[in-house]
Amino acid sequence: MATKDIGPKNPVAKTNDMVVDYVDHRTGMKTGLNWFMNRNIPAETSWFQTLGFTAMALFGLQAITGIILAMYYKPDAATAFESIRVITDDLTWGWLVRGMHKWGASAMIVVVFLHMGRVFFFGAYKYPRELTWVTGSLLLVMTMFMGLTGYLLIWDQKAYWATVVAVNLTASAPVLGPYLADVLRAGPEFGPNTLSRFYAIHMLLIPGGMITFIAIHLFLVSKLGIAEPPWSKRRTMVEREKEEAKRQAARDRLPTGRTRVPVRAPEHPPLRTPAPTSSSTATTPEGGGS
Numbered sequence: 001m002a003t004k005d006i007g008p009k010n011p012v013a014k015t016n017d018m019v020v021d022y023v024d025h026r027t028g029m030k031t032g033l034n035w036f037m038n039r040n041i042p043a044e045t046s047w048f049q050t051l052g053f054t055a056m057a058l059f060g061l062q063a064i065t066g067i068i069l070a071m072y073y074k075p076d077a078a079t080a081f082e083s084i085r086v087i088t089d090d091l092t093w094g095w096l097v098r099g100m101h102k103w104g105a106s107a108m109i110v111v112v113f114l115h116m117g118r119v120f121f122f123g124a125y126k127y128p129r130e131l132t133w134v135t136g137s138l139l140l141v142m143t144m145f146m147g148l149t150g151y152l153l154i155w156d157q158k159a160y161w162a163t164v165v166a167v168n169l170t171a172s173a174p175v176l177g178p179y180l181a182d183v184l185r186a187g188p189e190f191g192p193n194t195l196s197r198f199y200a201i202h203m204l205l206i207p208g209g210m211i212t213f214i215a216i217h218l219f220l221v222s223k224l225g226i227a228e229p230p231w232s233k234r235r236t237m238v239e240r241e242k243e244e245a246k247r248q249a250a251r252d253r254l255p256t257g258r259t260r261v262p263v264r265a266p267e268h269p270p271l272r273t274p275a276p277t278s279s280s281t282a283t284t285p286e287g288g289g290s
Ligand code: HEM
Pocket: 048, 049, 050, 051, 052, 053, 055, 056, 059, 112, 115, 116, 119, 124, 125, 129, 132, 133, 134, 135, 136, 137, 139, 140, 143, 214, 217, 221, 225, 226, 227, 228
C-alpha cells in the first residue's frame, strides 16, 4: 500500500500549521510550551525524580474517577449510603471506578510521602527551592484532607464514627482547633449538614486549591530546574569550591569580624625630583602657553 503524503503540502498538515500559527501569534503558546517542556536536566537524573509526576498522574486519575462517581453519588444523609450501594452493585463497572478512586487515594498519599522523602534525602529543598518545598507541604496537607473528607461520604457507621474521632481531635488543637472543628461539622453537632459540608470541601474547595498549588509547584520546578542528586560529581565540585571560598574568607577576616585590608607594597617617593625639561617649562600640563 502506498504511503500517504504527510508532508507540508498535505491539506491536513497545512491546516494544522495554520491553526497552530494563528493561536501562537495571539498567545505565544509555542514559546510558553517550549519553556515549560524542554530543558536540560542533570546527567544523573534517575527514576527517583519520577515520583512527583506519579503523584500528579494519580491526582489526575482521582479527578477523572471522582467526576464519574459524582454523577451517581447523592450527597444527602437519607440517600448517600444507598447511592454508594447502587454504584458498587448495580452500575456497569461502578465497582471498578469506585475501587480505583478508593485505592488511588491511598496510593497518592503513599507516593506523595515517597516524593517528599526523595526531595529531603536529595537535599532538593535547599536554596533556591525553599518555596517549592513550601508549596509541596501545602499539597501534602491538602492530599490528606482529601482522604479525610472523602471517607465520610460513604456515610456508614465506620465512616461516621471515624470522622467524629478525627474532628474531635482537630477540636482539641490549641487556639484555632475549636473553630476549625465547627467549620468542618457545619455547626456544634454532627448532622446532615456535615455531609454537605464535607462534600463541598471534597469536591470543590480542596481540588481547586490543589490545582492552583500544583500549577505553582510546577512553575517553580520549571523555573529552577531539577536539583542535582547528592552523588553528582558536578554538585560535589561546586559545593567544595563554595566551602573553600568560605574558609578563605574566614582566614582573611580579623578576630574582630572585620576584613583585613590587603597589604600592598609601600609606594616610595622618588629619590630625586626629576629635573625640569625644556618642554615642561614651555607649556602648562593642559598644554596651554605660559
Ligand atoms: C500533590 C502533591 C505533589 C505533586 C503533584 C508534586 C509534583 C512535583 C513534580 C512533578 C516535580 C518535578 C519532578 C520531581 O522532582 O519528582 C516536583 C518537584 C519537587 N517537589 Fe513536589 N509534588 C507534590 C508534593 C510535594 C511535597 C509534599 C513536597 C515537600 C514537602 C514537594 C517538594 C518538591 C520539591 C522541593 C521539588 C523540586 C525537586 C528538585 O528540584 O529536584 N512536593 N513535585
